[in-house]
Amino acid sequence: MSPAGETPSLPLPEFVEWSIFPFEGELRVRQPKPLYPTDRPRSGEPGGGPCxxxxAGDDEYIWVDKRWRVSAARPSGVPVQVFLETREHLDMDDLDDEMAGELGQMIVRLDRAIQAVGGIGRVHVARWGDGGSHFHMWLYGRPRGAGQMLGFCLPMWAEILPPTPEDLWQANMAVVAAELAEVSGTAIARP
Ligand SMILES: [Zn+2]
Structure with missing residues (x-):
């Protein structure tokens, strides 16, 4: 029921009843807003602030090579959460065929490197790019056996659950960095 005078909410989607959805109780769909004429500028774009x-220097990353850098997110509710970035300021549609091919290899290498931490059920990969214009992908290591964290709700659970303790987080980052450095580049994060 919507209060008098308000546009009724859209019906709730089925997934609010799924066990992977982090919220329960009475929910209502937020009113969709009309579109702006265009997107607002992202960081690194004119009017969007600096990139x-x-x-950032290489010391702010856990692993680097000539064209790619990997950084740690702040500790979250999953064992591993990292960003894959291009070293140069490029957006996804700026990548030439060679870089696009390397991107595929980097995603696969990171999938293996994150699994090397142990206890990882699946590595989730996402590209949104709505906040920063410098190309970056989000990679999450989902804990094995975490049946509530399957699929598209994982990024929300990562924000909701207590963060992984800092020392364990750093140790996990060192594993990821060392695994990547087995193939190429330099591990910055150390055990
Ligand atoms: Zn940039």
Whole structure:
């Protein structure tokens, strides 16, 4: 029921009843807003503020090579959460065929490197790119056996569950960095 005078909410989707959905209780769909004429500028675009990735030194990353860098997210409710970035300021549609091919290899290498931490059921990969214009992908290591964290709700669970303790987080990052450095590049994160 919507209060008098308000547009009735859209019906709730089925997934709010699924066990992977992190919320329960009475829910209501937020009113969809009309579209703006265009997207607002992202960081690294005119009017969107400076690009943090371009300003960051290699010491702020866990692993680097000539064209790619991997950084740790702040500790979250999953054992591993990292970003894969291009070293140069490029967006996804700027990648030439060679870089696009390397991107595929980097995703697969990271999938293996994150699994090397142990206890990982699946590595989830996402590209949104709505906040920063410098190309970056999100990679999450989902804990094995975490039946409530399957699929598209994992990023929400990662924000909801207590963060992984800092020392364990750093140790996991060192494993990921060392695994990547077995093939190429330099591990910055150390055990
Ligand atoms: Zn940049």
């Amino acid at each position: 943090h990735a371009c300003a």
